[in-house]
Amino acid sequence: MAEATRIMTGAPVPDWCDAVVPVERTSTRRFTPGAPLDPTIQVDAPSRANIRRRAEDVAIGDLVAAAGAPTTARLVSAAASAGHATLPVHRVPRVAVLSTGSELVPVGTAPGPGQIPDSNSLLLAACVRDAGGVPVRVGAVPDTAEALRAVLDDVAPHVDLIVTSGGVSAGAFDVVKEVLSGTQDAALPPAQGPSDVLLVAVGMQPGKPQAAARWRGTPMLGLPGNPVSAYVSFRAFVRPAVRRLAGHLDPAEPLVERIAEEGWRSPAGRQQFLPVRFVGDDGVAPVGPGAHHVSALTRADAIAVVPPEVEAVGPGDTVRVMVIA
Numbered sequence: 001m002a003e004a005t006r007i008m009t010g011a012p013v014p015d016w017c018d019a020v021v022p023v024e025r026t027s028t029r030r031f032t033p034g035a036p037l038d039p040t041i042q043v044d045a046p047s048r049a050n051i052r053r054r055a056e057d058v059a060i061g062d063l064v065a066a067a068g069a070p071t072t073a074r075l076v077s078a079a080a081s082a083g084h085a086t087l088p089v090h091r092v093p094r095v096a097v098l099s100t101g102s103e104l105v106p107v108g109t110a111p112g113p114g115q116i117p118d119s120n121s122l123l124l125a126a127c128v129r130d131a132g133g134v135p136v137r138v139g140a141v142p143d144t145a146e147a148l149r150a151v152l153d154d155v156a157p158h159v160d161l162i163v164t165s166g167g168v169s170a171g172a173f174d175v176v177k178e179v180l181s182g183t184q185d186a187a188l189p190p191a192q193g194p195s196d197v198l199l200v201a202v203g204m205q206p207g208k209p210q211a212a213a214r215w216r217g218t219p220m221l222g223l224p225g226n227p228v229s230a231y232v233s234f235r236a237f238v239r240p241a242v243r244r245l246a247g248h249l250d251p252a253e254p255l256v257e258r259i260a261e262e263g264w265r266s267p268a269g270r271q272q273f274l275p276v277r278f279v280g281d282d283g284v285a286p287v288g289p290g291a292h293h294v295s296a297l298t299r300a301d302a303i304a305v306v307p308p309e310v311e312a313v314g315p316g317d318t319v320r321v322m323v324i325a
């Protein structure tokens with residue numbers, strides 16, 4: 001003969017009880033407010049059944065959230081359950097995105113002769129969001145040093161990173177290069193202009209011309225203007241920076257291995273970033289002859305990253321790819 005008492009889900013278990021039986025498995029069937037409890041339990045109660053033990057989820061000293069872990073809804077719940085009303089977190093980085101080019105018109109405005117829509121500022125702003133930052137989209141800035149300097153002065157104090165597109169190559173109007181190289185600003189101290197300037201040709205294709213600097217102390221990355229180059233450069237250089245600023249401990253792009261279904265050529269001495277689509281379970285193939293066109297990116301599932309010493313990828317070769325989420 002055993003004794004029983006009524007208990008609701010979540011209530012503390014009296015210390016003389018050693019099991020909990022769901023009401024629908026007793027002769028009472030369901031609790032009715034005010035009705036007397038039927039004293040007869042018709043089931044065998046396996047010992048310890050339906051009792052949640054103290055610390056069975058998390059014990060004192062268990063790790064609930066590792067440093068650098070993303071503050072997901074699940075992590076917030078676990079921390080709250082362990083009694084943490086606040087957590088030390090990294091601020092979501094604010095990233096200014098601006099395009100340079102006097103040929104650019106805002107998206108939605110019909111381009112005249114010699115003009116094109118400023119697609120890069122939308123592309124890069126969306127990439128910043130995907131990377132976990134807040135984009136501050138400045139839009140297009142004409143190719144004059146005065147205009148670019150004024151915009152950089154304006155945004156630098158309010159953001160954690162500035163990303164520009166265009167104006168870093170060898171043209172006559174390569175304005176990012178001009179203002180960073182400081183030819184006109186040799187006398188400006190770093191607090192009023194550029195410092196730590198790198199204007200480089202990176203051994204990659206596309207994306208060869210790149211710039212890195214600080215503007216009035218704020219980090220700045222200058223990407224090439226060609227839209228596919230801008231996208232690939234964002235994935236290679238900017239996304240890891242945004243993730244680092246957001247507090248990720250391992251901000252690098254993960255590469256996964258796939259098998260080339262078709263072969264393609266790769267430039268000697270440059271790391272190739274080629275838009276590819278997934279084929280079958282583990283294959284990839286180039287998206288087509290227009291891989292340097294921005295519309296090709298919409299058909300791509302990943303970017304194949306081919307090392308500089310490889311001049312041709314053959315069918316059946318293993319290639320490493322960055323997946324486009």
Ligand SMILES: Nc1nc2c(c(=O)[nH]1)N[C@H]1C(S)=C(S)[C@@H](COP(=O)(O)OP(=O)(O)OC[C@H]3O[C@@H](n4cnc5c(N)ncnc54)[C@H](O)[C@@H]3O)O[C@H]1N2
Pocket residue numbers: 099100101103104116117118119120121165166167168169170171174206207208209223224225226227229
């Ligand atoms: N003499 C040389 N010319 C070029 C070289 C070189 O080494 N020597 N490099 C080539 C490479 S590689 C690239 S990439 C481009 C990059 O040059 P810039 O970063 O200075 O880019 P821009 O000339 O400003 O623009 C290139 C191309 O992309 C279009 N563009 C620019 N911004 C946008 C935007 N916001 N949205 C859409 N499209 C944009 C721009 O109109 C040009 O057609 O230089 C090569 N030349």
Ligand code: MOO
Pocket residue numbers: 204205206207208209224226229
């Ligand atoms: O390397 Mo450029 O970046 O050819 O497109």
